[in-house]
Amino acid sequence: MHYRVITQAILLLALTVLMGCTYVGGGGTSVDKEVKEVKDAKSSFVFGYVDMADADVPMDWALLKEVGHNQRKEPDHWMRVQDGAFYLENVQAGSYILSEFGGRHWSMFCANTLVCSEPIEYDPGTSMRLVVKKPGIYYLGAFKYKEAKTGFFEQDKFDLKSIDKPTPAEVVQKVLPATKGTRWHDLLVRSSFAKGITLKGGKQ
Amino acid sequence: MSRCTLRWALPVLLLAALLLFAGCATELKDLRTHPQDISKLKPGQTVLVGQVVLDPPIGKNEQEVNNSIFTSTDYKKPLLVFDDQHVDYSKENDATAHAGNTEYVSHDFGKTFYAPTTNHPAYVNGLYIYLKMNTDKVAYDLRVLQTDLVVDARPGDKAVYIGTIRYVRNDFWDLKKIEVVDDYAREKRRFKKIFGGGVKLVKRLAHRVPASAAR
Numbered sequence: 001m002h003y004r005v006i007t008q009a010i011l012l013l014a015l016t017v018l019m020g021c022t023y024v025g026g027g028g029t030s031v032d033k034e035v036k037e038v039k040d041a042k043s044s045f046v047f048g049y050v051d052m053a054d055a056d057v058p059m060d061w062a063l064l065k066e067v068g069h070n071q072r073k074e075p076d077h078w079m080r081v082q083d084g085a086f087y088l089e090n091v092q093a094g095s096y097i098l099s100e101f102g103g104r105h106w107s108m109f110c111a112n113t114l115v116c117s118e119p120i121e122y123d124p125g126t127s128m129r130l131v132v133k134k135p136g137i138y139y140l141g142a143f144k145y146k147e148a149k150t151g152f153f154e155q156d157k158f159d160l161k162s163i164d165k166p167t168p169a170e171v172v173q174k175v176l177p178a179t180k181g182t183r184w185h186d187l188l189v190r191s192s193f194a195k196g197i198t199l200k201g202g203k204q
Numbered sequence: 205m206s207r208c209t210l211r212w213a214l215p216v217l218l219l220a221a222l223l224l225f226a227g228c229a230t231e232l233k234d235l236r237t238h239p240q241d242i243s244k245l246k247p248g249q250t251v252l253v254g255q256v257v258l259d260p261p262i263g264k265n266e267q268e269v270n271n272s273i274f275t276s277t278d279y280k281k282p283l284l285v286f287d288d289q290h291v292d293y294s295k296e297n298d299a300t301a302h303a304g305n306t307e308y309v310s311h312d313f314g315k316t317f318y319a320p321t322t323n324h325p326a327y328v329n330g331l332y333i334y335l336k337m338n339t340d341k342v343a344y345d346l347r348v349l350q351t352d353l354v355v356d357a358r359p360g361d362k363a364v365y366i367g368t369i370r371y372v373r374n375d376f377w378d379l380k381k382i383e384v385v386d387d388y389a390r391e392k393r394r395f396k397k398i399f400g401g402g403v404k405l406v407k408r409l410a411h412r413v414p415a416s417a418a419r
Contacts, residue, residue: 068375069263095375126376 028061028102028121029078035179038187039090044132045184046079047087048140049171050101051163055145057103057120062086065099067126085174089184091132098128098140124160137191139168168193229285229306231277232319235399241320242363242399249320250357253391253405254366256284256331258313258373269337283308283332284369286321290413291329293348308332316391318398321357327417328353328410331371347377353384353410354417363399365391367409384410 052059059081066075072094079086079098086101102121110116122145130138141162148157166174172194179185188194235241235251242251269280277283288305309319328351336345355366367384374380388407395405 067266067377069260069266070375071263071265073265075265097376126378129376131375 028063028100028119030061031078031080033080033082033178035080035087035089035182035184038183042092042135043090044092044135044138045087045089045187046091046096046130046132046138046140047085047171047175048098048128049085049142049166049174050160051084051142051144052103053145054147055103055120055122055158057105059084059086059101060103062101063099064088064091064096066094066096067099068095070094080178082178083174085171087175087178089179089182091138093132093134095131096129097126098124100124122158127160137187137193139171139193142166142168142171169195169197173197229308232286232307232309232321234309234311235318235320236316239398242318242403245320245362248322248324248359250322250324250326250359250361251363251403252286252309252319252321252326252355252357252366253316253363253395254410255316255368255387256282256311256313257368257370257385258282258333259370260373261313262333262335267333267335269334271337278310279334279337281310281312283310284317284328285330285332286319286323286326287329288323288327290327290352290354290417290419292352292419293330293350295419316394318363318395324357324359324361326355326357326366327413328355328366328369331369349373349377349379349382351382352413352418353382354413355410356408361406361408362403363395363405365395365405365407365409369410 046064050059050062062079062081064077064079066072066077072092076099077088077091079088086098100121100123102119104117104119107116107118108114110118128140128143130140132138142165143160144163146159146161148159150157172188172191176185176188179188189197245251267280271277271279286307286309291304305323307319307321307323309317311317311319330351331349333347333349334344335347338344349371351369353369355364357364365388368387370381370383370385371379372381372383386407386409392405395403
């Protein structure tokens, strides 16, 4: 009798999940965390960090978009994301903004089902920007996500506050494992942003 | 900076953007295509003559606009917005609460427009540039260049030359400079050629909105 009740409960739960669960499309594109080898002598590495502790979702994706008069035909570059750090190798010279970041969360009673996974996108406008001129390592900075106060009928808003912690070196530490085996690893370690970091074995 | 879920926010934003120009504002037809209409101007109408220049111009990959079948406006072209009062588009409440006599001209950069307005004076509040508009995917990307100029057009004026408004921007669409260039001699010749010598083109260059009229 006891097992029958448990079995029925499991079946009911499975049915709820199978019939009432939807994955809402849209949102960004998550890409591999592993960095590829340096493509050519003109390439740069771009990285940064957003503390999403106060956001509804952790960061699953980030979009680096080329902008401006000389924008190329395919301006969108999905960045790699790891623990709040976002990074991308082989970025060519140009003007860029972090045009979007976001993640997914589970929500009740959405998309005409009981539960669904829906994307939440954050649009920082042109506040996170950089101009890549010469080949090198470029740091967009570290920011803290904060909800901003809005009126009842207003769209949700947020602020990105520049923060000192993590330091650039600490963000480099987050990114380094993904660069293992590529020349980007050495370039990152030798960059001014890595100042003060200690690698395994005591090397800097 | 805004946060949105895809399901609701984008359609609402696009609808708001389209409503602004499709329903609440009047598109001024360019008299260049109907030069005979200059003799049919209603009392209180004044033809504004001028140009808009963007420096650097929009790059070949910078704009991706598919016009909606629901409106006649060509959103590939910049929209120069005129009004009967000063509106600061950087102040959100100012822009949404505003209910003046909004008119706009949709016109190519670097070409002269001949737009009959009913605003006296005519405040040149902003330049709207759609970088992206896709009605299928319900998405748009709009840049508004706050302009803060005014043309001292008077109800008795038939045609007023306002100058070439030159916007200098960077790759991130920060406005570096707005200047009004006086090309009156050239435009006076063109005006006479298109409309004949019956209507006088008065020079009243657009200038900064005085502090007393600014919001």
